[in-house]
Amino acid sequence: MKTTYSAAILGGSGFVGGELYRLLSMHPHIDVQFVSSESKKGLAVERQLRSFRHHNDKPGLKFSSLSELKNSHFDLVFSCLPNGKLPQIISPLSERCTRLFNLSGDYRFAEDEINQAHYPATPGSLPPQMVSQYFVPEFTAQDSTARLINLPGCMAVASLYALYPLVKNELVCGRIFVDAKTGSSGAGKSSAETHAERANNFRLHKAFAHRHAPEIEKLQQLSRDPLALTFAAFSLDTARGIYVSAYSTLKPGLTAADVRQAFFSEYQHAPFVHYLKNGQVPMLKTVCGTNHAEVATLVEGDTCLSLCSLDNLIKGAAGQAVQAANLYLGLEAICGLQQLNEAGWP
Numbered sequence: 001m002k003t004t005y006s007a008a009i010l011g012g013s014g015f016v017g018g019e020l021y022r023l024l025s026m027h028p029h030i031d032v033q034f035v036s037s038e039s040k041k042g043l044a045v046e047r048q049l050r051s052f053r054h055h056n057d058k059p060g061l062k063f064s065s066l067s068e069l070k071n072s073h074f075d076l077v078f079s080c081l082p083n084g085k086l087p088q089i090i091s092p093l094s095e096r097c098t099r100l101f102n103l104s105g106d107y108r109f110a111e112d113e114i115n116q117a118h119y120p121a122t123p124g125s126l127p128p129q130m131v132s133q134y135f136v137p138e139f140t141a142q143d144s145t146a147r148l149i150n151l152p153g154c155m156a157v158a159s160l161y162a163l164y165p166l167v168k169n170e171l172v173c174g175r176i177f178v179d180a181k182t183g184s185s186g187a188g189k190s191s192a193e194t195h196a197e198r199a200n201n202f203r204l205h206k207a208f209a210h211r212h213a214p215e216i217e218k219l220q221q222l223s224r225d226p227l228a229l230t231f232a233a234f235s236l237d238t239a240r241g242i243y244v245s246a247y248s249t250l251k252p253g254l255t256a257a258d259v260r261q262a263f264f265s266e267y268q269h270a271p272f273v274h275y276l277k278n279g280q281v282p283m284l285k286t287v288c289g290t291n292h293a294e295v296a297t298l299v300e301g302d303t304c305l306s307l308c309s310l311d312n313l314i315k316g317a318a319g320q321a322v323q324a325a326n327l328y329l330g331l332e333a334i335c336g337l338q339q340l341n342e343a344g345w346p
């Protein structure tokens with residue numbers, strides 16, 4: 001069995017790709033050999049990524065253009081490209097890697113109508129050799145034949161952590177209302193919004209038609225009860241972090257104890273999703289900079305408020321991808337991610 005796996009990061013100069021490079025540089029079994037950026041082509045990766053300002057372990061690795069991929073083969077490719085870019089290169093890329101971990105929204109859905117509404121550049125079909133799977137490490141059984149592993153959206157996965165035990169155990173019915181608040185890094189490095197516009201402010205980003213809503217709506221597949229979702233995303237005055245508040249209606253006769261039991265059972269063995277003790281609430285400060293997510297529930301009458309916090313760039317993106325790759329490689333889910341276990345405090 002191999003002990004070191006070669007990897008390429010596409011879109012390595014972006015927020016997610018840069019964070020992924022930082023995480024993989026600490027990974028004992030994954031060796032990053034190729035990092036793409038069109039704007040920084042030819043420049044030393046660790047001189048460009050600010051998180052490496054005080055480390056110069058690998059000054060030799062330079063950013064490359066995607067076009068330079070054509071003579072290489074990697075065990076793992078992580079695509080951190082913007083939505084719409086991967087479909088343009090997936091056919092030749094499929095010859096260049098054993099497994100492709102995709103962090104964009106392309107290919108998360110098989111349904112044409114969802115792709116047309118939210119990911120219009122995603123074609124309906126994949127190259128025949130690319131069996132694909134939507135993968136949330138805590139909930140999805142690995143398909144060993146899958147070569148394209150599609151990771152969830154950051155606000156979607158925070159919402160899934162807040163709702164999955166309720167829906168899977170059929171504790172709730174009717175409409176679920178989800179508010180997701182996200183920091184500015186969620187929009188990527190080329191966001192048109194300036195710091196001056198974002199700072200000292202809190203506002204609605206998008207209600208009802210957000211592209212992460214269909215991922216949460218897939219929860220319906222777990223329950224015989226008809227469920228409906230109202231989802232709205234808000235912009236926080238912070239760089240990192242997502243905070244989800246989900247309001248649902250418990251079925252008659254159910255209590256806070258039933259809810260606690262469902263969440264405890266679901267997450268008791270999850271290394272990175274922590275169901276908090278009574279009285280504790282999720283925070284951004286305890287999860288930002290780590291691969292941890294915090295979940296809590298509060299029940300009043302038949303109303304359940306479930307909460308989740310996580311770092312959009314790590315548990316919502318780069319750390320989630322490393323966790324998924326670990327599982328596909330037969331490694332422990334926590335491999336290479338333990339160093340991130342403690343967030344700074346205060």
Ligand SMILES: NC(=O)c1ccc[n+]([C@@H]2O[C@H](COP(=O)([O-])OP(=O)(O)OC[C@H]3O[C@@H](n4cnc5c(N)ncnc54)[C@H](OP(=O)(O)O)[C@@H]3O)[C@@H](O)[C@H]2O)c1
Nearest residue numbers: 011012013014015016037038039083104186188189312317
């Ligand atoms: N930000 C988050 O919180 C988050 C969370 C989960 C998933 N995601 C997904 O992860 C992906 C990356 O997000 P991000 O926030 O890191 O975006 P980003 O900061 O804008 O970075 C995008 C990366 O893609 C490269 N790129 C852009 N256009 C390209 C093109 N036409 N051809 C080749 N390379 C191109 C950029 O490199 P150059 O400009 O240097 O060429 C950069 O390295 C997106 O699909 C996003 O939806 C993001």
